[in-house]
Amino acid sequence: MATTEVEPRRSQYTWRDKLGHWDVKASPYLYIAPFFIVFGLTGLFPIIYTAVISFMDWDTIRNTGEYLGWDNFQFVLNDRQFWIALRNTFSIFLLSSVPQVIIATFIAAMLDHNLRARTFWRMGVLVPYVMMPVAVALIFSQLFADTYGLINHWLGFIGINPIQWHVDVIPSHLAIASMVNFRWIGYNALILLAAMQAIPRELYEAAAIDGAGKTRRFFSVTLPQIRPTAIFVIITSTIGGLQIFDEPRMFDTTGTGGADKQWLTITMYMYNTGWGQLNFGRAAAIAWLLFLIILAFGLLNFWLTRRLISSDTSGSK
Numbered sequence: 001m002a003t004t005e006v007e008p009r010r011s012q013y014t015w016r017d018k019l020g021h022w023d024v025k026a027s028p029y030l031y032i033a034p035f036f037i038v039f040g041l042t043g044l045f046p047i048i049y050t051a052v053i054s055f056m057d058w059d060t061i062r063n064t065g066e067y068l069g070w071d072n073f074q075f076v077l078n079d080r081q082f083w084i085a086l087r088n089t090f091s092i093f094l095l096s097s098v099p100q101v102i103i104a105t106f107i108a109a110m111l112d113h114n115l116r117a118r119t120f121w122r123m124g125v126l127v128p129y130v131m132m133p134v135a136v137a138l139i140f141s142q143l144f145a146d147t148y149g150l151i152n153h154w155l156g157f158i159g160i161n162p163i164q165w166h167v168d169v170i171p172s173h174l175a176i177a178s179m180v181n182f183r184w185i186g187y188n189a190l191i192l193l194a195a196m197q198a199i200p201r202e203l204y205e206a207a208a209i210d211g212a213g214k215t216r217r218f219f220s221v222t223l224p225q226i227r228p229t230a231i232f233v234i235i236t237s238t239i240g241g242l243q244i245f246d247e248p249r250m251f252d253t254t255g256t257g258g259a260d261k262q263w264l265t266i267t268m269y270m271y272n273t274g275w276g277q278l279n280f281g282r283a284a285a286i287a288w289l290l291f292l293i294i295l296a297f298g299l300l301n302f303w304l305t306r307r308l309i310s311s312d313t314s315g316s317k
Contacts, residue, residue: 125186
């Protein structure tokens, strides 16, 4: 005759059983709590505090302010320098982020092959990322100097007039974008390389058996498989590109964005307003406008991602 085990009643649980049950239920929240506590102190609180200051004429000495309503936002939106900074930010962002993702994907594909001294080459692409922005600015100042720059020196050999990198708008944006790409291409390449390494090799073998060449395998196997990682790289590059500060700040000795604000970015405009004019209310308003712009781009990326995923799902069906 089969016997059935009777489940012990709740009153029969010992304190060890109760402690183990509590540990299973509560320990995950305790493990992730430090991150949210630190984020609340260093991230969420400054965001809320900045939102409050953006509606005030803030006095940094007495740490008080007079409520102005939407006057700070109205002043910033009517300021010509804000729209110049917005134009420069989008221009530098497009000139840096788009080539950055394309070149990083190409480098990652090259590093995914069986190269000799693979570790050396893979670590070598990360060297520009660990360099200080000041060192990068010193290097590129020798390349993009108006009178004695190395690039203008090369252009003179082939009969092209020197380019005024610190005077014209587009050349200054190209110079700054090259600095950004120099620092971040290797970092993004390693992220994409990690995604390529996770692709099952059986997919490449099946594609090769079907007669697909290297180019065909790259576009039909590699790119679809790394699409989630590529989207992550695009989103982070977008956020970083819209917040660019170090490279344009150190592009010349003054750090003001040029005589005619040729390469003034939104973050530089915010810095000059806050620490140059000591008007932290307007600087906070600029920070929130930048936050809304980045949020809009984030939602746009999210919408495009959902469209790509839904199109892939419908295509597979």
